[in-house]
Amino acid sequence: MSDASTLERPAGPAAADTPILLGLLAEVTHKCPLQCPYCSNPVALEAPSGELTPSEWGRVFRQAAALGALQLHLSGGEPLVRRDIVDIVREARAADLYVNLITAAVTLTPEKADALVAAGVDHVQVSLQDATAEGCGRITNMKGAYEKKRAACRLVTERGLPLTLNAVVHRHNLDNVELMIDLAVELGAHRLEVANTQYYGWALANRAALMPRPDQVEHAGKVVEAARERLRGTLAIDYVAPDYYARYPKPCMSGWGREFLAVSPSGDVLPCHAAASIPDLTFDNVRDVPLAEIWRASPAFQRFRGTDWMRDPCRSCARREEDFGGCRCQAMMVTGDAANTDPVCVLSPHRAALDAALEAAVSAPDTLFRWRRYERG
Numbered sequence: 001m002s003d004a005s006t007l008e009r010p011a012g013p014a015a016a017d018t019p020i021l022l023g024l025l026a027e028v029t030h031k032c033p034l035q036c037p038y039c040s041n042p043v044a045l046e047a048p049s050g051e052l053t054p055s056e057w058g059r060v061f062r063q064a065a066a067l068g069a070l071q072l073h074l075s076g077g078e079p080l081v082r083r084d085i086v087d088i089v090r091e092a093r094a095a096d097l098y099v100n101l102i103t104a105a106v107t108l109t110p111e112k113a114d115a116l117v118a119a120g121v122d123h124v125q126v127s128l129q130d131a132t133a134e135g136c137g138r139i140t141n142m143k144g145a146y147e148k149k150r151a152a153c154r155l156v157t158e159r160g161l162p163l164t165l166n167a168v169v170h171r172h173n174l175d176n177v178e179l180m181i182d183l184a185v186e187l188g189a190h191r192l193e194v195a196n197t198q199y200y201g202w203a204l205a206n207r208a209a210l211m212p213r214p215d216q217v218e219h220a221g222k223v224v225e226a227a228r229e230r231l232r233g234t235l236a237i238d239y240v241a242p243d244y245y246a247r248y249p250k251p252c253m254s255g256w257g258r259e260f261l262a263v264s265p266s267g268d269v270l271p272c273h274a275a276a277s278i279p280d281l282t283f284d285n286v287r288d289v290p291l292a293e294i295w296r297a298s299p300a301f302q303r304f305r306g307t308d309w310m311r312d313p314c315r316s317c318a319r320r321e322e323d324f325g326g327c328r329c330q331a332m333m334v335t336g337d338a339a340n341t342d343p344v345c346v347l348s349p350h351r352a353a354l355d356a357a358l359e360a361a362v363s364a365p366d367t368l369f370r371w372r373r374y375e376r377g
C-alpha cells in the first residue's frame with residue numbers, strides 16, 4: 001500500500017494548524033488464534049513477514065509521543081502471539097506512553113503476565129465473545145477459549161492491573177448481556193464495554209448472520225441502564241448502541257484525522273483502522289515518511305479532515321461539528337462513496353438503503369459464519 005512517497009504531495013496545513021494527536025492504535029500483527037466473524041481487521045490480512053520490528057515500533061512510539069500522544073492501544077490480531085511483544089511494550093514505556101494491551105488473552109501465561117508487567121503495561125483489555133463457554137467457543141471457533149479467558153483475567157487482576165472486558169455484541173450473544181455484566185463483576189473488571197457490531201470488513205461479510213433483532217436491542221438497552229444504576233462505583237459500563245437502529249451517526253474516530261491514527265502491522269498509517277476499505281486512499285508508511293509528516297499532510301489524512309470535504313446534507317447541517325458526518329467507512333460500504341453522509345443519518349438520501357439492508361439482515365435465516373482467517377486471493 002505504501003507508494004505515497006513517490007507521489008506529488010499537497011503541502012497540507014501549517015504545523016500550527018495541525019490537530020494534536022491524542023492516541024494511537026498499533027496493530028502489531030494480524031495473526032490471531034481466534035476467528036471472530038466480526039473482526040475489525042481488513043479482510044485482506046497482512047502477512048507476518050512484513051511486520052515492524054520492536055525497534056521500528058519504538059521509533060513510531062517516540063514520534064507519536066512527540067506529536068502529543070499519551071495513549072497507546074496495543075492490538076492486532078492478537079498481540080500476544082508476537083514472541084517479541086514484551087520488547088514492544090518496553091519500547092512504548094520508554095516513549096512514555098500509557099500502554100493499553102488489547103488482547104484475546106487465550107495465550108497469556110503467568111510468566112508472560114509477569115514479563116508484561118515488568119515491561120510497563122498499564123492496563124489490559126480482554127475481549128469477551130460471550131458469557132458462556134458454549135457461546136464463546138462458537139463465536140471464536142476455538143474450543144476452551146472461555147476457560148482460558150477466565151484464567152487470563154485472573155492473571156491480570158492478581159497482578160494489580162486494571163482490567164476492562166470488551167464484548168462485541170450481535171444476534172448470537174445480545175441476550176446474554178446480563179450474564180456478561182455478572183461475569184465482569186465476578187472477574188473483578190473495572191469496566192465493561194458492550195459494543196454493538198460495526199458492519200464493515202469481516203462483519204459486513206457476516207451481516208445477515210450477526211444483525212440483532214429489534215426486541216434484542218431494546219431489551220439489552222434496558223438491562224444496561226438498570227445495571228449502570230445498580231453497579232455505580234463497582235463497574236463502569238460503556239454501551240455502544242447499534243448504528244443501524246440509530247437516527248444519527250456517531251462521531252466516528254472523533255472525526256477523521258482529528259485525534260487518532262492507526263498503524264498496520266507493516267507500518268501503513270491510517271486515519272481509521274478500517275480505512276483500507278476505502279479503495280482510492282493510499283497510505284504512507286512509517287518506514288518511508290516521518291509520522292509527523294504523515295499526520296500533518298498525508299493525503300489520506302487530509303481527505304476527510306475538518307468539514308470542507310462535506311457535501312449536503314452535512315455541509316449545511318448544524319450537527320456537522322458534533323458527528324463530523326459520521327463514519328467514512330460506513331458511507332463507503334453502503335453508498336459506494338466515502339464522501340457521502342453516513343447512511344445511518346435520517347437526513348441522508350441513502351437512509352432507505354440502510355433500512356432495506358437492516359430489514360433483509362434481520363429477517364435472514366441463521367447462516368454459517370464466514371470465519372476470520374487468511375484467505376487466498
Ligand code: SF4
Nearest residue numbers: 314317319320325345
Ligand atoms: Fe451528522 Fe451529516 Fe447527518 Fe448532519 S447531515 S446529522 S452532520 S451525518
Ligand code: FES
Nearest residue numbers: 252272327328329
Ligand atoms: Fe472508518 Fe468509521 S470505521 S471512519
